[in-house]
Amino acid sequence: MPELPEVEVSRQYLEATSLHQEVAEVDVRDAYVLKDVDPDELDAALRGRKLIGGRRHGKLLFVQTDGDPWLLLHFGMSGFLEYHEDPEETSPYPRVLFRFRGGAHLDFDNRRKLGQVRLVEGPEDYVRAKGLGPDALSKGLDRQGFVESLLGRRGTLKSALMNQEILAGVGNEFSDEILFQRRLHPRTKVASLDEKALGAVFDTLRTTLNSAIDARMQPEQLPSRFLLRHRSEGASCPRCEGDVARVEVSGRGAYYCPSCQGDAPVGEASAADGPS
């Protein structure tokens, strides 16, 4: 479950469970998720080390060790961390187990194997090399900076929000949530919004992500006004109780409420297939 809020909750989880224990072994169950490192190298780099802290940038979780390299965890579409005291227990699809002296272990679970585990020199270098934009919750990013990074874009607001080179951390689900909270149709074009409207999107983005983190992404603790809990076709809109609909935008499924967010994108003519 890996957009910014889930990764932040995972970072907190890692820090609450796994710090300051010596790594006894890195148990690689499926090397497909290892990138630019093989199982032996990963084990050699971490064995005898301790994890001393986690740092997040967008959807990336950097884990600092008491040695040179940092461990980088990227969850892909289906990853999470699970800590076990019992050496025999594991998460459902553990791809890499970080075993600590004493028997506990932290599982990097990644059912769909689109996640990544790698060793990197440090967060700053990696973020720069990947061309990632500022973290969506970074203090260095303000409303004006956000608005400026969007001005001149030709595509949809949804794909701009999901573009990690503009802003790191927002994915498909939270882009839908932000559009819902702002009552904007999923196909709304950036160019159809003025600076004031884009500034409002920034404010909503911040409050939405922070609320999700505060709720620790527990479905029952998320604000009841969130669409996230009703993200399926035919579900009932938490605001007007209308039917939630699905539409394809930039190759991704977008869920929205046609009644709250309009049947057609703002600034565009309503669907006209033309007479045949």
Added chain:
DNA sequence: TTCCATGTTCCGCA
């Protein structure tokens, strides 16, 4: 059986 799924990357088109 078919469709869909919260990720990134690569390719072709305008």
Added chain:
DNA sequence: TTGCGGAACATGGA
């Protein structure tokens, strides 16, 4: 040249 959208990737669940 640059930005954008679509497909591909791996795998399992509805």
